[in-house]
Amino acid sequence: MSIISCPECNKQISSRAALCSYCGFQLGDVTEQDLEIFRARKLRDRIYRLNMVSYLVITVFIAGFGWYWWDSRGFSQLSSIGPFVLMGLAAIAYLVVRALLFRARQQRKAMRAKRQLSNELRKNL
Numbered sequence: 001m002s003i004i005s006c007p008e009c010n011k012q013i014s015s016r017a018a019l020c021s022y023c024g025f026q027l028g029d030v031t032e033q034d035l036e037i038f039r040a041r042k043l044r045d046r047i048y049r050l051n052m053v054s055y056l057v058i059t060v061f062i063a064g065f066g067w068y069w070w071d072s073r074g075f076s077q078l079s080s081i082g083p084f085v086l087m088g089l090a091a092i093a094y095l096v097v098r099a100l101l102f103r104a105r106q107q108r109k110a111m112r113a114k115r116q117l118s119n120e121l122r123k124n125l
C-alpha cells in the first residue's frame with residue numbers, strides 16, 4: 001500500500017482506496033457500499049460543520065447584544081441601529097443554519113433506517 005495524490009482534488013489517499021475519501025473521485029471498482037460510506041462520511045462532516053457555524057452565529061448574536069448594552073449605556077439610553085442590525089442578521093443566519101441542520105439530520109435518519117445497513121456504514125453515521 002502506498003500513498004498517492006487524488007487526480008481530482010490532489011489530497012493524499014491510499015493507492016488501494018476505490019474512491020477518494022475527500023471528493024468521491026472513483027479510482028477503481030467502486031461498490032454500492034463504498035459509495036454509501038462516502039455519502040455517510042460527507043453527511044457526518046456536514047452536520048459537524050453546521051453545528052460549528054451555529055455556535056459561531058450564537059456568539060455573534062451575543063456580541064451584538066453586548067454592543068447594544070454598551071451603546072445604550074446599560075440600557076439607559078437609545079442605542080444606535082448597528083447592534084440591532086447585527087443581532088437581526090445573526091438571528092436570520094441562525095434560522096437558516098438550523099433549517100440546513102434539520103434537513104441533514106433527516107437525511108441521516110433516512111440512511112440509518114435502511115435495513116441492510118452494514119456495521120462499517122453505521123460507524124460513519
Ligand SMILES: [Zn+2]
Pocket residue numbers: 006007008009010011020021022023024025
Ligand atoms: Zn479526491
